[in-house]
Amino acid sequence: MEKQKVSLVVVRRLPRYYxxxxxxxxxxxxxxxxxxxxxxxxxxxxQIRQDLSCFGGFGxxxxxxxxxxxxxxxxxxxxxxxxYKAVMIGGGNLGRAIANHIEFxxxxxxxxxxxxxxxxxxxxxxxxxxxxxMKDLESFVTENKPAVGILTLPREDAFEVAxxxxxxxxxxxWNFSNDDIILEGVGIENVHLEDSLMTLCYRIFEKExx
Amino acid sequence: MEKQKVSLVVVRRLPRYYxxxxxxxxxxxxxxxxxxxxxxxxxxxxQIRQDLSCFGGFGxxxxxxxxxxxxxxxxxxxxxxxxYKAVMIGGGNLGRAIANHIEFxxxxxxxxxxxxxxxxxxxxxxxxxxxxxMKDLESFVTENKPAVGILTLPREDAFEVAxxxxxxxxxxxWNFSNDDIILEGVGIENVHLEDSLMTLCYRIFEKExx
DNA sequence: TAGATTGTTAATCGATTAACAATC
DNA sequence: TAGATTGTTAATCGATTAACAATC
Numbered sequence: 001m002e003k004q005k006v007s008l009v010v011v012r013r014l015p016r017y018y019x020x021x022x023x024x025x026x027x028x029x030x031x032x033x034x035x036x037x038x039x040x041x042x043x044x045x046x047q048i049r050q051d052l053s054c055f056g057g058f059g060x061x062x063x064x065x066x067x068x069x070x071x072x073x074x075x076x077x078x079x080x081x082x083x084y085k086a087v088m089i090g091g092g093n094l095g096r097a098i099a100n101h102i103e104f105x106x107x108x109x110x111x112x113x114x115x116x117x118x119x120x121x122x123x124x125x126x127x128x129x130x131x132x133x134m135k136d137l138e139s140f141v142t143e144n145k146p147a148v149g150i151l152t153l154p155r156e157d158a159f160e161v162a163x164x165x166x167x168x169x170x171x172x173x174w175n176f177s178n179d180d181i182i183l184e185g186v187g188i189e190n191v192h193l194e195d196s197l198m199t200l201c202y203r204i205f206e207k208e209x210x
Numbered sequence: 211m212e213k214q215k216v217s218l219v220v221v222r223r224l225p226r227y228y229x230x231x232x233x234x235x236x237x238x239x240x241x242x243x244x245x246x247x248x249x250x251x252x253x254x255x256x257q258i259r260q261d262l263s264c265f266g267g268f269g270x271x272x273x274x275x276x277x278x279x280x281x282x283x284x285x286x287x288x289x290x291x292x293x294y295k296a297v298m299i300g301g302g303n304l305g306r307a308i309a310n311h312i313e314f315x316x317x318x319x320x321x322x323x324x325x326x327x328x329x330x331x332x333x334x335x336x337x338x339x340x341x342x343x344m345k346d347l348e349s350f351v352t353e354n355k356p357a358v359g360i361l362t363l364p365r366e367d368a369f370e371v372a373x374x375x376x377x378x379x380x381x382x383x384w385n386f387s388n389d390d391i392i393l394e395g396v397g398i399e400n401v402h403l404e405d406s407l408m409t410l411c412y413r414i415f416e417k418e419x420x
Numbered sequence: 421t422a423g424a425t426t427g428t429t430a431a432t433c434g435a436t437t438a439a440c441a442a443t444c
Numbered sequence: 445t446a447g448a449t450t451g452t453t454a455a456t457c458g459a460t461t462a463a464c465a466a467t468c
Contacts, residue, residue: 005416006416011409011412011413012405012409014408014409014412015402015404015405015408015409016390016402016405018408019388019389019390019405020390041390042392077412078408078411078412079411079412079414079415080408080411082411082414082415084411084414092311093306093307093310093311094307094311096303096307097303097304097306097307097308098307098403100303101302101303101304101403102403102404102407103404104407107404107407107408107411108407108408108411109407109411147414148410148414172410172413172414174406174407174410178229179229180226180229180230180251182252187410187413187414187417189406189407189409189410189413191401191403191406192225192226193308193311193312193401194225194312194313194317195222195225195226195229196384196399196401197312197314197317197318197319197384197399198224198225198228198288198290198317198318199221199222199224199225199399200358200382200384200397200399201288201289201290201292201294201317201318201319202221202224202287202288202289203221203382203397203399204289204292204294204357204358204382204397205289205292206215206216207397
């Protein structure tokens with residue numbers, strides 16, 4: 001009774017659907033067809049119907065999709081109503097920005113602690129989240145059992161910390177360190193900012209040569 | 211004499227190759243085969259050879275690739291030796307983190323100014339880069355002609371600013387605002403952090419249900 | 421009812437993997 | 445020379461698009 005696993009390329013489009021539907025909802029639009037949504041998003045109607053059909057039939061022939069209903073369904077699929085606990089490793093500039101900027105609750109997470117080695121940061125808070133001493137990582141994680149580690153620390157230290165987290169049964173990482181971490185049994189969601197910037201550089205240069 | 215445009219999925223792998231080769235170089239390794247590199251990166255040897263062959267033949271039969279040579283070639287392809295000027299719009303937490311954290315020079319860019327509306331920020335610097343008044347965007351951009359705008363401002367204001375930049379002939383955006391910006395003639399490199407986090411949420415939930 | 425639009429099956433397109441001759 | 449490994453062509457696999465019967 002194993003249901004077919006949905007391809008990651010489809011899953012990665014879901015948050016984008018969710019955003020567009022949220023905007024439509026806010027704009028007071030109650031129904032939308034795959035054709036019209038495709039126009040707005042720059043996708044084919046076919047792709048939208050194909051994507052959604054991985055999760056069920058949310059539309060109605062001759063009518064289209066009810067915006068509010070589809071929005072809720074996709075939110076459900078994405079698991080926005082979950083509250084997975086997360087700890088952040090690295091309270092520097094990047095960690096600080098993420099902790100302040102991301103609305104964890106709306107995305108299904110709760111950031112319960114930030115860990116750092118800088119003594120002057122320890123004991124303070126970022127956006128209400130306490131900064132703890134890296135030395136206390138083991139005891140804190142053992143007690144609080146977060147599902148996710150957010151790696152906002154330098155590349156050199158990332159792998160070692162990932163291993164420490166793995167040993168504490170933290171099996172998911174949101175990784176901002178510019179390093180690939182390949183660890184058996186650990187799922188990684190990478191945000192490689194430098195890679196993105198280099199890709200941009202390539203695209204600019206390529207365009208210039210046309 | 212138009213050369214075949216290289217697919218974006220291949221281009222997006224280049225920075226990753228570049229990173230791995232840089233590490234090998236630092237480790238003093240002088241040669242590597244596609245098979246061994248594939249092992250390390252979790253790719254097939256075939257894919258690596260196929261990817262590289264989009265840009266030329268950098269290897270040698272029976273030997274493999276010279277690490278230092280290949281590293282330099284990929285750096286060249288990515289355009290790391292360029293210096294495209296960039297301005298950042300939004301000097302809040304996220305902008306501050308990016309300005310401090312990203313090594314623009316190493317990636318082919320020079321961040322020449324940050325724009326904000328908060329009067330207390332204007333006149334200060336982030337990592338040596340001055341913060342200017344948003345009112346002066348037009349004159350500054352007209353004079354300095356940056357190629358890229360980095361959008362680290364709230365979603366609500368992102369589109370309007372993108373249009374202002376487009377009108378000033380800034381045709382490339384590195385977009386951190388959680389908004390899709392679709393503008394004729396403007397190339398966008400999106401970093402949708404919230405989308406990434408929601409994808410992670412989905413993956414955790416999916417795994418739990420196995 | 422007639423028009424619109426879904427969900428799904430089939431066709432196409434593109435990306436990845438396999439195979440292998442060339443050759444270092 | 446023999447073994448290794450490339451670059452490239454062919455085969456496979458997966459993702460996107462097109463087509464269409466079902467039906468609101």
